[in-house]
Amino acid sequence: MQANDTHIRVEELTMAFGDFVIQQNLTFSIRRGETFVIMGGSGCGKSTLLRHLIGLHRPAQGRVLYGKTDLWAAEPETRRALMRRTGILYQSGALWSSMTLAENIAVPLEAYTALSAREIRDVVNLKLALVGLAGFGGFYPSEISGGMKKRAGLARAMALDPEILYFDEPSAGLDPISAKRLDDLIIELRESLGATIVIVTHELASIFAIATRALFLDDETHTMIAEGDPRKLINQCPEEKVRRFLNRGNETPLKTEQEEVKV
DSSP states (O other): OOGGGEEEEEEEEEEEETTEEEEEEEEEEEETTOEEEEEOSTTSSHHHHHHHHTTSSOOSEEEEEETTEETTTSOHHHHHHHHTTEEEEOTTOOOOTTSOHHHHHHHHHHHHOOOOHHHHHHHHHHHHHHTTOTTOTTOOGGGSOHHHHHHHHHHHHTTTOOSEEEEESTTTTOOHHHHHHHHHHHHHHHHHHOOEEEEEOOOHHHHHHHOSEEEEEETTTTEEEEEEOHHHHHHHOSOHHHHHHHHTTOSSOOOOHHHHHHO
């Protein structure tokens, strides 16, 4: 991997609340244009790591680098400019209930661009179309399904054409069919927009469907214990805990790509 392939670099990161260490000594890179999954059991610090990456929680130790810029050592305006290059989809979708979908998506455009009202309307309609919600701009969040709310939240996350899209448990609360549709949409957006995608999830179907690489956070040792393609980690990872996590629900391990070729 060449240096210019690295979009985000985390170095010796420790996350803590007071004296309580959540995760420590985290060092990894996220490559430009890939789908990187942060996985692990409940309570291991996945969402907390995401909040460190997007500038909401300051590390107890270590650095988060966007290119060559240290997020937490940068001036506030530089940090805000970096964050405007990202979009975030939270678990609930985080839509304003008193606003229509179109009004929700327009919020970042009105706040951070000089576009006219007509131009904003055109961008909003485009983003709704990209997530399969063309014609739903006038609906309120209470009038649509959970899966549609997630897609509307994704449309808002994409409003400023971000280089990086962050997802916090995007499949949470969705039925399997809606979750599969969202996974397919994420893959389609990555391929069409070329964005770097970072996802927090423990859903196996999503991990195997969309991840190009994954990081496993361990809640016992309080550090990362595996990193790589989950399709290979499932059988080849030296850490039994990671293999059990990726094999849960299966009586026999999934075949690796090499094994499938031999069959």
